[in-house]
Amino acid sequence: MILIKNGHMIDPLSKTDGQFDILIDGENVVKIDRNIEKTDGVKLIDASGCIVCPGLIDVHCHFRDPGFTSKEDIYTGAKSAARGGYTTVICMANTKPVVDNTETLKYIMDKAKTAVIEVLQVASITKGMEGTELTDMLKLKSDGVVGFSDDGKPIMNSKIAIEAMEIARELDMPLSFHEEDKSLITENGINAGEISALMNLKGSPHEAEDVLVARDAALAISTKAKINIQHISSCISVELVRWAKKMGANIAAEATPHHFSLTEKMILEKGSLAKVNPPLRTEKDRKAIIEALKDNTLQIIATDHAPHTKDEKSKNFTEAPSGMIGLETALPLSITNLVKPGYLNYMEVIEKLTVNPAKLYNLDRGYIKEGHRADITIFNPDEQYRVTDFDSKACNSPFIGMKLYGKIKNTIFNGKII
Template sequence: MSKLLLKGAEVVNPGNNEIKQQDILIEDEEIAKIASNIKVEDVKKMDLSNKLIVPGLIDMHVHLREPGFEHKETIATGTQAAAKGGFTSVACMPNTNPVLDKETLIEGLNQKIAEDAVVNVYPIGAITKGSQGKELAEIGSMSQAGIVAVSDDGNAVMNSEIMRLALKYAGDFDLPVISHCEDENLSGDGVVHEGYYSTVTGLDPIPASSEEVMVARDIALARETNNPVHIAHISTKGAVQLVRDAKKQGIPVTCEATPHHFSLTDQAITSFSTATKVHPPLRSKEDVQAIKEGLEDGTIDVIATDHAPHATEEKDVEYDYAPFGISGLETAIALINTELVETGVLSWPQAVEKLTTNPASILGLDEGKLKEGAVANLSVIDPDYKWEVKPKDFVSKGKNTPFADEELKGQNIMTVVNGEIVYNNK
């Protein structure tokens, strides 16, 4: 029996909003004991004084790119990046090639996951065939193959009747529908947020209304069907308010925000760096403040990276022609610490709740807990660690980050998955 004793860390319990200095004893795959000053023989000990131990982080929105786009990322490299970032579980989006829209493709992906993944990976199936928005995908059979949600992320389901049917059908299998809220007619060929900086740069704009009208539609459909909808990568003040009001009415809606949408404003696009090109776009200062307020008051349930790696040559083009996306797994903890915890927007237990308990609840996963008898999935964070972002050092194939050369504070230093240390930078 393998044993590991983690000594002297500050254990973060998101359930009761407390941080307490305790030891954690891991035996094989389980957390055997959590207590002060554990004494045990024949065990590997690690001193984690002044570090935080948190439940294994869950990122419910990543793009692992495999199958079909292995030049951008693979299950192997993507999950190694997740482990480095402190994530013990990720849910991967279906916009691969082919699109994950049927049972056989999910089964094939699960085989690859079993072979190559170093963290837990949960597939998300497409809402519609080919994510084309025209005909429902094989949601029932994909559910049997192990998907945890459905989404056409990257594409909006523009047909409201299709979306209504998706909510009803997915609800029969207890699957949440993750919505990419965008009216593509309003977005057009836009690449940045419509506002002062789109005018200054001359780049084609995307209005805030393109997100907000679809958030309003999906809330209406969730109310009508009484089936849950989860709003991906919420980014505007109006959208946050719509979700806030819907929750007060008891409508089953949840949402997530990304680190880049609470860390950067659209002023960043004035550099014309394609690392700032994301979907939805970086928004105004007012929108960023609304995201932080939504995180603080609980309107926004989850922090998810929307990790979207691209090959360097794909981003090294003119702004209009570059793909949307940021490689986010390896900078998430630092941005959460720097932008939210250090500024008093969230405590560590509150931030961890949005990275563990809440995504686990939405996806129906028995994860995100630090308790005796639970599977030993945990992360160790050094909140005081200062480091400079060097994309060349990313484990991910995607080096596309707007935070290059910035100094951030806070970093994951160790990740344990199913009792095994899969990343260690202690």
């Protein structure tokens, strides 16, 4: 048994916000009360000065397994997630081979059974992520996927996109879309603007994102499918999502910590460590994302954890791959750049890291309740630390060396301190 005492419990589902003790027996929370006496044989966690919240849930990460395990694998990705306070993650399908078949899915699900946290998987929307032929979505759902995404690649064929939405609606499954029209992009990973001009590059304009967000927002209105717009980076895309919600679309959208924390100027300081798709954009875009988090236009904070090797990221800027790791810094960045400046409160941030991601993927997760599985994160919101190292195999982060608030103290998954 584990007793968490003296912590400030925040649970967005029940709106609990106050000091409560939590008793865990086996896999479940068995008691929540103002003062629970410790008895013999019970392990005590003194959470004084800390916030106790549901285990965090990431709906967008890349564990590179199978096919690219020099970057990350299921075990190291799960360990990295646990260090960041995550107890459930959902991996994207752009592995090698692509997760568009039962065999690859079974390999991942079998390996995930021995990971330190819950690792769930989406399948690709199209076969081979080629954007031309739909996967057998019904079969893949029965095999255990929790949703569908061609993340990493846009679906350019509108007929394929609408057919996928119609099937997903019937299956009650979410579709997550990577929105970048590559025909409009000269060099990916850098915004078409002031910094790209300094580097004599044309870059990736916001229109590349906006046009596909507009299309999929319109299709979501007509199909009534549940869709998710991944890693929003453009202020215009934010407005398109806001409009679609007003029009009745069942649409969610993600903000990543790097998009609400950084701008394109970080490339001058960090080089390819700040290269990501879609790119870091302007201060106007960053502020629009924060405003959209405030008014719930953007309901989810997702990491887009994308590990690469040091050798890959050491290449020339245009040759280096896009992406950065994010699981271990997501909560501290949310505290440092959203809560401490007064944009959002802890309840609002935790909601976007727990129960809202769970709802998108139809998961019975993201809350603390008696009789429910004990997935719990404990963090000190006022403790600063410097980002120096990671449990991920990778270290491709522009946040190395920065001081952040919000030190993770304990991650509990399925009733065990991990």
